[in-house]
Amino acid sequence: MAFKIYNTLNRKKEEFIPINDNEVGIYTCGPTVYNFAHIGNLRSFMFEDILRRALKFHGFKIKQVMNLTDVEDKTIRDSKIAGEPLKQYTEKFKKAFFEDIDTLNIERAEVYPAATDHIKEMIKLIQILIAKGFGYQTEDGSVYFAINKFPDYGKLAKIDMKNQRIGERVKSDEYEKDSVADFALWKAWTEEDGDVYWDSPWGRGRPGWHIECSAMSMKYLGKTFDLHTGGIDNMFPHHEDEIAQSEAANGKTFVNYWMHCEYLLVDNKKMSKSLGNFYTLRDLLNKNIMPEAIRWVLISTHYRKKLNFTFKACEQATEALKGFNNMFMRLNDITNTKQSSINIEAILKGAIEEFTKCLGDDLNISGTIGAVFNLQKEVNKLLDSNSISVEDAQKIIETYKKFNKVLGVFKFKDKKIEVPEKIIRMAEERQSARKNKDFAKADELRDEIKENGWQVEDTPDGPRIIKI
RNA sequence: GGCGUGGUGCCCAAGUGGUCUAAGGGAGUGGUCUGCAAAACCAUUAUUCACCGGUUCGAAUCCGGUCCACGCCUCCA
Known part of the structure; x- marks a missing residue:
């Protein structure tokens, strides 16, 4: 089935065709490790997670x-x-970043290069740019990229530098540049940098921000690769500058497909570290929101749409997930070994097809999730009518495990949770109270069990004890 | 000033020319089941898709205009 993605380069949905057969090279702009990631950062990483899982699917x-x-x-x-x-x-925030993505069940990328491990590569690239006439050195020992030497500048963000207000907000200390829009490839050491510097042909200094992505993507993915992703705010100038540096140095197309993730808003306001209105993952966990629910909220809005984060959405997600867990539990409880008359294979096949189709349509997550819900409804109906066999139940669970390879939100309790002896005794006591029609006592016991963190539900096959 | 995105039921959110009297989730209401609950199921909540015009046999979907919200052009996922 075709996989279509919306390519920022031409603002169109197009079929995704990698350079090498079915092997995909992806470069994703990662975190700046100076603080804990906020949920806006994590939305981007979540988008990239769904993308890689969908491509694998x-x-x-x-x-x-x-x-x-x-x-x-x-x-x-x-x-x-x-x-x-x-x-x-x-180092602290690198560690925190990996903890966060683990909490959210975000798959690990294949390579996590750190900028400080690739200064040599960056210096080499800057030398090439200078040699080809795209880079120039200023008196203080900084190196800039001359964007007027690169006619394609602005092709990604669709920006025509002639029409920009760029002159209005220039920092006075950047007067040395030939043109105010030129960006730094290498920044000369200043006092504020303290002991942070590397030696280079231009003296002590440190790399500009954009150059790391050009140098490292080239090293690990080659001069031209398939797919580059990031937050929409990175589109300009960061990604535009990456294109300029890479294509100027290599004389080749940098990236075939670009994908950008929209903002996450809180109370309909853009969230950013500099505005200070942000929640970290840790903040949400402290409010007792399940990681699965956070994951669900972050993935369930299409990546090209602004996501307005609310606590209500977290509650809705929790409820939705509860429904699936109830279904899994009922499926696991099935003991009916009779061959069923229903054609479960056909039902599951239809659901998988719908799931796959929507996913391949530029990650149409609403449709994808819709397929999962529709199957849930059908399965619940079959469960109500008692027409599912043990074998069918297994097939249904297998299908949900397939879905979960992409969604990553379901928990399949293969191992039965041990109910404490004490709770079992209370439940048994409640049963005998019920038999004696002493419902007041039965309800009292049910409340007491609930206070202990367990819930008793009466089903046609007897009571069921669930961990709350 | 230049460029861009979006406005769909109580909330979230698909659909982008006919199968749409608009998917799906959450919430509410009524019902089935139950001693009562819980869960699940059934029914119900937009003849309508910000507004006004136009194109068309036919538009939520295309075109023009208006209003509203948000964003980029500056560090930012």
């Missing part, structure tokens, strides 16, 4: 590279404030 092999930006203005500034060496400071 469609039979592609993935090599995903995600950079860790561990040297730029903010990391230097904040490590200084913390009074820690840069490396020690960023």
